[in-house]
Amino acid sequence: MSDSTFLIATMPGDGIGKDIIESATTIVDISSVIVGGYKCEWEMIKAGAEYYALTGKDVEPGGEEKADKAHSIFLGAIGLPTIRHEDGTEICPHLRFREMFGLYAGVRPVKAYPNITNRLSNNLASKIDLVILRESTEGLFYSAAVHNRCPVDNDQEVQDIMRITRATTEKLHDFAFNLARQRKNKGKIGKVTCVDKANVFRTQAFFRKIFDERKVNFTDIDSEHCYVDAMALNLIRNPWEYDILVMENMFGDILSDLGGGLVGGMGMASCAEIGDKHGLFQPAHGSAPDIMGQDKANPLATILSSALMLDYLSEKNKCPSAAIGAKLIETAIEVGFERNELRPMEFGGNMGTQAISGALISLLKDKSVQDRTL
Ligand code: IPM
Ligand code: MG
Secondary structure, eight states: OOOEEEEEEEEEESTTHHHHHHHHHHHHHHHHHHHOSEEEEEEEOOBSHHHHHHHSOSBOTTHHHHHHHSSEEEEEEOOOTTOBOTTSOBOOHHHHHHHHTTOOEEEEEEEOOTTSOOSSSSGGGGGOEEEEEEEOSSBTTHHHHSSSOOSEESSSOEEOOOBOOHHHHHHHHHHHHHHHHHHHHTTSOOEEEEEEOTTTOHHHHHHHHHHHHHHTTOTTSEEEEEEHHHHHHHHHHOGGGOSEEEEOHHHHHHHHHHHHHHTTOGGGOEEEEEOSSOEEEEESSOOOGGGTTTTOOOOHHHHHHHHHHHHHHHHHHTOHHHHHHHHHHHHHHHHHHHTTOOOBGGGTOSBOHHHHHHHHHHHHHOHHHHHHHO
């Protein structure tokens, strides 16, 4: 049987984007040689702040059409603090992609790995394994996705909009419950927490109302509400008691960085942005221009995102071997931390981008890692 070939619209972007994308594409290519049955073709597309500074465009001509047609989109990091639009905001074509491709479900896993310094003193921190499900097309990012959407925007006053729609929110909550169900089948908690600010905002009371309407279809899954401010507290106090946390866009942006911090740092923060027809995969961290081109960046968030992508491609295209590839990559990372063979500089270790990739390649080829996967 011939391999399934997936066309991946790939945008390395700015800063450390190029280093980490290269590392992830290498790992995926090696996984497909080992597992067989799938192959990725990386179609490189120029996008980002550097490209904008050179050309006045944030994506190369035809880039969005290529992304539209590909099997999935893979992104490094976009944005540089020194390059901005006249209105003071950074170059973020990625926000537009989320909207134009309807990528409402931002899946941001927060998982503790062994031998990474615990940020919390409680030993239960090693059990942290939750997902922040960030709505990614509306909420408080609605006016940020494209320009000229602020209802008031002058030098005396500026207003952004918080937009919550029934159509998107129903899909989001269903996605949350379905994900909790999948995870419960793998032995995880099986609980969805609706994180909102329903005590104050009409949009947020609406978000919660729709959560309560949808949860009746998932009686096998526990559900609860938590205000977002209390959630920030609970994520420090008892994060190991949570499973899926579903919330609007801006809350998800903030709490996913907090989540990254809980398990070490943003270098472990992977992300899948899923819509009805498209999927975009990227690390949740930024372009870190202070360490770009110095072989210091931790590529694991991007590599973990590529594993999420293989899972997505597998399900969408009925290609079970791609899911095995995803599992192989995840297991290699797990084992690498267990054996202390992955020591990113981000956590005080001595391994830069290349060294991490090299160690991971050996782990992918390691018989015991393969045995644990298959
Ligand atoms: C993220 C990032 C982006 C966001 C930025 C770079 C536009 O912070 O993916 O969390 O705010 O969504
Ligand atoms: Mg963010």
